Amino acid sequence: MSAFEELVALGGERVEEHAPLGARTTYRVGGSVRLLVTLSSRADLDKLGPLMTETGLGILSVGNGSNLLVEDGEHDILVVHLVGELATLTWRDEGGLVVVDAGAGLDMPIAARRLAKDGVVGFEWAVGVPGTIGGGVAMNAGGHGADLATSIGHATVWTDGTTETWTRQRLGLGYRTSALRVGDVVLAATLLLRRGDPGEAEERVRDVVRWRREHQPGGANGGSVFRNPPHDHAARLIEAAGCKGLRYASARVSEKHANFIQADANGRADDVFTLLSLVRERVSEDSGVTLVSEHRFIGFGVTP
Ligand SMILES: Cc1cc2nc3c(=O)[nH]c(=O)nc-3n(C[C@H](O)[C@H](O)[C@H](O)COP(=O)(O)OP(=O)(O)OC[C@H]3O[C@@H](n4cnc5c(N)ncnc54)[C@H](O)[C@@H]3O)c2cc1C
Numbered sequence: 001m002s003a004f005e006e007l008v009a010l011g012g013e014r015v016e017e018h019a020p021l022g023a024r025t026t027y028r029v030g031g032s033v034r035l036l037v038t039l040s041s042r043a044d045l046d047k048l049g050p051l052m053t054e055t056g057l058g059i060l061s062v063g064n065g066s067n068l069l070v071e072d073g074e075h076d077i078l079v080v081h082l083v084g085e086l087a088t089l090t091w092r093d094e095g096g097l098v099v100v101d102a103g104a105g106l107d108m109p110i111a112a113r114r115l116a117k118d119g120v121v122g123f124e125w126a127v128g129v130p131g132t133i134g135g136g137v138a139m140n141a142g143g144h145g146a147d148l149a150t151s152i153g154h155a156t157v158w159t160d161g162t163t164e165t166w167t168r169q170r171l172g173l174g175y176r177t178s179a180l181r182v183g184d185v186v187l188a189a190t191l192l193l194r195r196g197d198p199g200e201a202e203e204r205v206r207d208v209v210r211w212r213r214e215h216q217p218g219g220a221n222g223g224s225v226f227r228n229p230p231h232d233h234a235a236r237l238i239e240a241a242g243c244k245g246l247r248y249a250s251a252r253v254s255e256k257h258a259n260f261i262q263a264d265a266n267g268r269a270d271d272v273f274t275l276l277s278l279v280r281e282r283v284s285e286d287s288g289v290t291l292v293s294e295h296r297f298i299g300f301g302v303t304p
Helices: 003-014 042-054 108-117 124-128 133-139 198-215 234-240 269-287
Strands: 015-020 030-039 058-061 068-082 089-094 097-103 152-159 162-167 185-195 251-253 261-263 296-298
Touching: 003 015, 003 030, 003 042, 030 042, 030 296, 058 185, 068 185, 068 269, 089 108, 097 108, 108 124, 108 133, 108 198, 124 198, 133 185, 234 269, 251 269, 261 269
Parallel strands: 030 068, 058 068, 068 296
Antiparallel strands: 015 030, 089 097, 097 185, 152 162, 152 185, 251 261
């Protein structure tokens, strides 16, 4: 029996073949992957991890797909998704700090709300980022003057078949980047936060939610498409290049925020990608600035 067949047999309902992935991203469009492995505990990983590696398929961990565009069609890769015991949240007071252990599969907005409610402060900003803790570490997600790098102590990472503790230095968090490579799976992160007033913390959470509703579009999108170039804003450059509201087939640059692209229901990821490329081209012609996308891609000749 090949490692692939063994993984499918041993994994049972944890392993899905030809799994639709695009539909699980926040763009809600795009293709499928050869295997989707849903892990709910370290024991699952111990059992299935060696076989996952032996299949020889490229491995990619995916959280909520809120920064991910999956090319239409099927991709010969293995995607890991974390739930259950790998999505828990606990915290304890220790030496004037609050030490928070967050499973990588946990939604950041859920973590932000639960911590604020108990008067653990410093993570309220994350209520506006619809990703998981794992995706947040990989992207060094941030907003409202903070990011993961502001509070991370260390992370537990499955890399080359072993589980290691990565210090914040090793994680190498920069502006929407980290030192994690394709195939590395963040299992958990330890955040160092502080005690504060629960009422004020929950008010800050409500402020962030209010700000998001006022300034960002709803619907199917992947958040900011491009990073802000130094001393400027991608949205300003896109608007100046006349791209606000620009449509390509089933994808459209948002009228509300020019650095967002919205996908029509039953649209195509390929249209989103074409529009993204078109916007980059027009901005380059208009301002001389080459925008760099914040998104991660499966297919499109990019990864993995
Ligand atoms: C409406 C909207 C608003 C947004 N606002 C913000 C914002 O304010 N600030 C901001 O920074 N981002 C924002 N984003 C983008 C996105 O939410 C973040 O980048 C988030 O961190 C992605 O997390 P995810 O779990 O969805 O990751 P995914 O999109 O699933 O994956 C993104 C990358 O992270 C990697 N990854 C995911 N999980 C793991 C893991 N466990 N281990 C290793 N690698 C992993 C993937 O391989 C991929 O490379 C927004 C998105 C939307 C849709």
